[in-house]
Amino acid sequence: MKRRWLPITAMALLSVPGLAQAHLVTTGMGPVYDGIGHLLSSPEELVAALGLSLYAGLRGATAGRRTMFLLPLAWFVAGLAGSMVRSVPAFPVTALSFLVIGLLVATDLRLPAKAVVAIVVLIGFVDGFFNGAALKQGAGTPGLLGILAILFVLVALASALVVSLNKPWTRIAVRVVGSWIAASGLLLLGWSLR
């Protein structure tokens, strides 16, 4: 009998939805959630983070674990630095990040563990720096904390998923996604140089 109330409840909830307002600072849940919302609704940052997670996953569980801790940390520290500068130089950071990350995933390049860590930290620093500069006007440091948290969760989930893939075609599917990221980065570089 209780189940009969489900459609009525669902109808009541769905009849009063709010408009989605991604990228607006005032989510109504505070700056930490604003930071989370910012990352989830910014494809340039989300795709870069997911791409790095995919590469770390392809490189194995150890690389995945290191990325899980180091990427959010590098992003946060560079974000703090970025929030302190007055202006950031015009630089096609998203295009180059996509290109590098995409090529790494597409080629499944077997780099030493230290090199993987260095790449993760470097890209985390660059993206985090620009991200911090962008968030200076909005969510600020608490927003960066939100980004730190969501990055940890995203990297953990995505890299663990890739590590768990056993069938050869599933790893190829990941590499195809990498080629899509690289292709998007290349086109984006063209747009920025146009």
Added chain:
Amino acid sequence: MKNEPPTFSAPLAAHGLPITDHCSLITADCSRLRRHLRCLYFLLLTFLFTLPASAHVQQGEAAGFVTGFRHPWSGFDHILAMIAVGIWGAQLRAPAIWLLPVTFPIVMAFGGFLGLVGVHLPGVEFGIAASALLLGVMVCLEARPKLIWAAVLVGIFGLYHGHAHGTELPPGQSGMLYSMGFVVATGCLHAVGIGLGLVHPLPAGRWALRAAGACIAMMGLFFLWRAFP
């Protein structure tokens, strides 16, 4: 006992079938059906009572992805060439079946990059028309060149397609999301081609693919004829 009326399970018992198993199967099917209907009901409700999301409207980003995703589907020459690449990859089997979908988007994006930075590529329209023709012929003949030559052929055509299609961004839309949508849609077209190519091991499927290749080649011939002024 002999005068008892026949029950629902009597025919099953008469055929030596386990009554309990069948009943539980019927019950499981019913509950699964109910679950599906409930999902459908919620889905319909969701569609009925939703409002348009206005996220990112200011930068045209949502429209950018959709426009980019729709673009490859709007040109029949692009659709045929991409599907032909997928089918040919499936005919060539491993490693071509996975090498072509990994390399093609990058080469195609490089063509788009050349177009965006102003590098002229001669005879783009002819190149695109010729891609459908030659790839159709390859599928029709089930040609098996060396992998490097197959990759070079597909790569050259990818350059032309990227140069022509990757640079057509409508004003006011996000270049990044347009690019992502364009690349993902092209990947989906490859997947359609590979999916069709999976019938290759079947005797009838093999001939069906060759016939599809002939159709693609004919269409390519038509595009080539139309490309002449």
